[in-house]
Amino acid sequence: MYCIGLILLISCRFGLSQRPPIGPGLPIGLPPPLRKCSKNIRPVCGADGITHSNLCIARRLGIPVLCRKPCPCDCRCKTNNNPVCGVDGKNYTNKCIAQRCKKVKVQCRGRCPCKPKKCRKCPRRGDPVCGSDGITYNNECRAKCQKAEIKCQGPCPCRCSRLCPPINDPVCGTDDRTHDNSCVAMRCRNVQVKCKGRCPCGNGNCNDKCPKRVNRVCGEDGQTYINKCQAKCANVKIKCNKKCPCVSTTCSKRDCPFSRPVCGVNGRTYDTICEAKCKNVKAACTGRCPCRKCTCPKLKFPVCGSNGRTYDNNCKAGCARTTTKCFGRCPCRGARN
Template sequence: MTRVIALFGALSLTLACESSGSSSSNGDSTDAADATDGTDGTDASDTADATDGSDATDSTDVTDGSDVSDVTDSTDATDGADVTDGSDVSDATDGSDVTDGSDVTDGSDGAEGLDTHDGTDASDGSDGSDGTDGGGTFCGGFAGIKCAGGEFCDYSLDAQCGAGDMGGICQPIPHACDANYVATCGCDGVIYSNPCEANAKGVAVAPKWFCPAPEGEPCGGKGNPQCGDGLFCDFPLEQICGAADGSGLCQKVPEACDLNLDPVCGCNGVTYDNACFANAAGVAVATPEWCKGGTIGQACGGWTGKKCGEGEFCKYDANQLCGAAETPGVCESTGELVCPQVTEPVCGCDGMDYDNECLANTAGTSVSFFGTCDEGPPVGSVACGGWLGNTCTDSEYCAYQPGEYCGAADASSVCMPKPEACDDVKMPVCGCDGQTYENECKANAAGTGLVDYGACTM
């Protein structure tokens, strides 16, 4: 009798230990089988041990013959085999809850380290690296709004690094970048190995023309960058030195040339002994012969700013607005023209009236518009803004539209009359002066073009 009482006491102690071990798992639902495993009264828990995924590596539970056979043992509560065979004691202490990894790595307990490596709190980016908590606020614009520490102002390519009051969005500065090489121009004018490297320096990605072009890259023409140090823009002969937005390729400036005499005319109107000497001067070849009268056939005016030689004039097409639209003309001779005796008045680019276009050209000027200068140009035919900085009259405004960035990046527009009356329709727009107007008409009446539709965001 004394022995039975002692054995019953030992069993009670075992049950208490296993119950204590179960409560420390804090919600480990797959280890509940172990917590009740010592009872063996109904022995369903032992069956769960045999199939418990979290104890799948626990050889003690799976191979323990005494536990498996207990399933049919209706007297487990007093079965000395369960009390003394150690198999149930080993369930409580066999380490299945400590070393089988179910508590440490299954992520279901509150204190096993899941917050530092299971990817839900620290390294999955939801708290900082993907920008969902950090970043997302407006930056840049006329107000020059700065981002918080550890962030940079990220502009879209259309925003051109904040030109014309275009804003960006604050984004977290990346801490690690891959090694892929994709030459990238930054808003600081520096070329980076890829966009991430630019962002890691706190710099947004810029359109390619913000940075000097490297060797072999397009140059010249509208929208292309200039070449970097030690390079020149080499135009094919058919591109006429970049006239009509023709582009070339950046090439290295030769360091030495032979003395062969094979004269060429450079794009600067200078004759060189051969093409190498022209290139060594940083000049592409215009024609493979002596320059005729200086610069005939070469690009002039517009974005090039080049002048024609003596006895020549810069011939623009009628829609080129005397070069104010940034498109170059071509140098032509004034001395080889025979003009008809017809009267079709034109206003020359020199502001003088001529009876016809040919007579204007003979006088060394291209045509600004058809009609007399006193009549004035047709509405919308006078360029404004852009790199020339032309301004409109007091009764006009420079009619920039969204996407033209109010003249930033050399974009130009045309002068339009200010409206004299506007309705009260509420369709807010942001003007080039940084002010929000009730509608487009009221912005134009105030003498300003548009940054964008909608209220200003600065």
């Protein structure tokens, strides 16, 4: 009896008395079979953009249902007023309508136009500049941060006096009007230069009518012409009846009424610039020799020198002993100065 009881105890403890179920059944660990879907047609629109026959078929395929009707589904967004500006520059009631209904990405919150983003790396000092987009920036750094070209120094709008230096070098524009200089014509009036000098420009066949005899004259623009007729065709007044530059042969007080010493390029001091010209010597600087370090104002009126380099203004170009080829940065475009 003791042996039989011991055997029963061991079998109960280690599960030897369990038996598999009798009759048909599912194996342990397998999910129940999916039920068959009906053939009733009640179309639904899935997240894959395809219309399925009914909800059961869409669920069996594991596709979420957007709406219970054929595709496409209507846009469903709340009508709360939280305006946004899209990348197309249009205003939308809220972000949902812009992205889900109109398929447009949001550029910024709020109504268009979007305000420029703040540049954390730029200093706070106030040195306003006007950008090419017509917006005033606190300084050049913030303008560059917004990828805007600087149109002029100071707040917008840009006045012509800040765009061009006050140089009297009249030109005739394509609008048949006389402008102070080529910078005023091209940058302020958006007009191309037709010819140098005041309007009207000389006729194209004017030089053909002039005699071919050589009797050189120097015009007020500093250029030498073969004769007076060709200077007149270019609408330029004659400065002297010889080849440029015009240098007087005698130095009198009438020719040099003002006493202001200059230092010539040869290192000698002359009482007046007129006396230096009489000696056929160019002036290196005003004042007595030696010339001091060239100092110029910090105005930014970029000019392109004849050496192909860009200078901040005419003064700095003169300090580099080069003439101004055109106004603006190199290379020069359109007519030359």
